Amino acid sequence: MAAESEHLQNLLKTLPEKPGVYQHLDKDGKILYIGKAKNLKKRVSSYFTKQHDNARTYLLVKKVRDIRTIITDSEFDALLLENNLIKEHQPKYNVNLKDDKTYPWICIKKERFPRIFSTRNPVKDGSEYFGPYASVRVMRTVLDLIRQLYHLRTCNLNLSEENIDNGKYKVCLEYHIKNCLGPCEDLQSEEDYMNDVESAREIIRGNISAVLKLLKTQMQTHAEHMEFESAQAVKEKIDLLQKYQAKSMVVTPSITNVDVFSIISDAEYGYVNYLKIIEGAIVQAHTVELKKKLDESDEELLALSIPEMRNLFNSQSRTLYLSHEVEIDIPNVKITVPQRGDKKQLVDMSQRNARYHRSERMKNIQIVDPDRHTNRIMQQMKTDLRMNVEPRHLECFDNSNIQGTHPVAACVVFKDGKPSKNDYRKFNIKTVEGPDDFASMEEVIYRRYSRIQQEGGDLPQLIVIDGGKGQLGAALKSLELLGLRGKIAIIGIAKRLEEIYFPGDPVPMYLDKRSETLKIIQQARNEAHRFGITFHRQKRSKSAVKSKLEEIPGIGPSTVKILLKKYKSATGVSKAAKGELENLVGSSKAQKIWSYFHADE
Structure with missing residues (x-):
């Protein structure tokens, strides 16, 4: 029982926060209950995280040993799928659904001069069916809109060529009130009528941008003429039409068995x-x-x-x-x-x-086997990046400078796919003047791995460079000088489209956006950027503080260093008592510092 409970708890932790259908199963794998949810994780978890006053629900939860989910595109699709599955499996704890005519459809009848109408009973006679509709109101809005825009017949007469030629029918009231153009008396051609049907079909399918534009124009016209009730009525049609969903992927009448x-x-x-x-x-x-x-x-x-x-x-x-x-x-x-x-x-x-x-x-x-999870990801990265070994030790580099000032670089280290923050390193660029990212990358790579070689440290299996071919080429120069080219896998990742560049290959590789390999590379790149930016800001901040203290006449760098060690910032120095300053740097310098910050007193 404890193992079953642990199994359920693990399932609850991994449920998606997506719309869909869930199935509660008993110990024999039999479906006890089928339900829908806008958010599967929240809905299913609620069964096991609160007390149930309803005895039937309490008994259901006690019997649940497994949970299955089916993801859908929308809450509406979940509603329809739940309906289908309940009818198919008829679980013990669900309301028994016997009526298959639950949801309405719009039908374009297969006939000469086709009618367009609603039905709850699709018939396999070659007619087109659109839907089903969760909201009858939305469906009627679409039909009303079609009737306003197009003069389609509502009668069920057999409008064959023979009947029309023989004058079998006469126009009715619908013709006289201008809701129909009289195809029964051959007052409207079949071609003209079918053009209207095709336009109506596009609206039903959801291609309604032109219709929305027309309605908005109507609403604006009513408003300009101060016909506010009419404008509101049109606005309601617009709102409903924008929510309109032409069809569901859970029920597709054209696809059977x-x-x-x-x-x-x-x-x-x-x-x-x-x-x-x-x-x-x-x-x-x-x-x-x-x-x-x-x-x-x-x-x-x-x-x-x-x-x-x-x-x-x-x-x-x-x-x-x-x-x-x-x-x-x-x-x-x-x-x-x-x-x-x-x-x-x-x-x-x-x-x-x-x-x-x-x-x-x-x-x-x-959750239950983290080692297997790590091993799987490492194997996947090895495959995706065409490596000979798993990238258990990964290092990622990023440069940071603003208009060439205070250039720095950062190196972050990932071990087994996770950040190893104790191994992070930051670099002040020493040999490069101005904003030259390529030269800065070349310097940092050389310094990092020449030191590891000197100290006998562990080299990574993979180096990731934040940048495209240029940055990658600069890093390769340093690896070549150190005799490490070919011994460590190295790639570059360009931000714009997340292209992965390999040495010597001008064509980048694009990993699936959902790929775990790409996610780890992105995480390392983002972490290197964050770490570098943080270091850069600290350096700029310290530089600004030093500059302010060094502006004090008669105060040099060594005194500034003593002051910052004690008070941390220029603000801290400005708040210090005069006696404290005298004890720290002597009375002469203390007087100069005190006068600088308290000149207006």
Whole structure:
């Protein structure tokens, strides 16, 4: 029981602060409860951090032995996904949802002179469906807007060419009040009507910038004519339209009965995510972790996982969407790697869930097994930076000067991916005049590693230079002089696009922005910058203090040094008693100092 409790506590620590759906599982892996959350970490943690007056909730929490999460793009998507999963699994502690017509859709009917209307019952007749909508009010705003802008019919007449040519229908009240242009009597061409339908379709899809511009113009016109109620009504439409979400990736009616597989990996493990889509809705999500044995590629791991996971979930889907091209042949199954549109967005959503699973897993490992976490990151850095050894000892350098004054440099040291502040070093630039960053870097690198060689210290496995090719080239000159070139890996990182430069390679490397390797390099670079700037400010401050004290007639550098050692600053000296100053530097100098700071008294 203690182990189970520790497992839950570790899970809670690693939950993402993202919208999504959570599943509480019992000791047998059976789903007890499915819920949605705007912030998964806060919502799920609340079950275990407060007393529950409700007996049912209290019993639920006592039975929870594991927690699974599915990340979504928005709180609305979480709402829809929760609905789908509850219907699919019907957990014991959830309200039983029996009605599949929960959310409304907008339909563009497949017919001549298409109607556009709302429905809660999508029918597979070739019509287009957009939604679902969490807010009926938002959906009605869109429909009202379309009716204001375009004169589309609302009747359900069969407007075939034959019926219109035979004069079967007559225009109705909608025509006379100018809500319809009378296609039933051939008073509006089909081409003209379909242009309006296409414009309405764009609004429904969310391409509404032009519409918003029109509404804002209307609002401004009403306001100028002091029609404030009308202006407010238009403003409310604008507000609602700006919140409007055309469709959800959790429910995609155009995609039915497919399996989605994606993979992400690091140096040691691959993470394969599976989404099961039935009738356009996600009803199953699962991620597996695969340990690499022979440095398998993503494609190999994905191909290995697909048959196993389809068998595990008894999938009969005839269509697979994958994140990578794989060499696998499943009879009567179509396999594609989507490049755009809704299908690609489903694959992207699957990869996000694989990534979050890996992130949570890594956080958990970091808590319960920090050595494994460190070893994994070091191995990943070795792979990413094409090194022969792991960068257990990393040193990063940065120059700091303002308009060439008080040039300094900083060296920060990371061991096993963490700052080792006792080993930080700072340098006053001695041989360079003016703001020459390249020459300053050359001096600092030479001084740092010539001293380590003389003292028999440990050399790093990796040197990181804050700068691009120029700074890297300057550092290489010093390593060459010291006979260390080729013995220590060295890279430069340029701030603008975080390019990684290698010696002799004019083309930079770009690491994934989420890469742990890049994050450690950035952390070292930022720490070197911080440390250098702090040292530079201290030096400027001391220089300013010394300058002020040295302005006192008859007071030289040696006396200034004595005063600063005792009083720390010029302000401290100005507040000192005259007797104290006489005891410290003698009566003659004390009088000069006292007179300088108290001339107006």
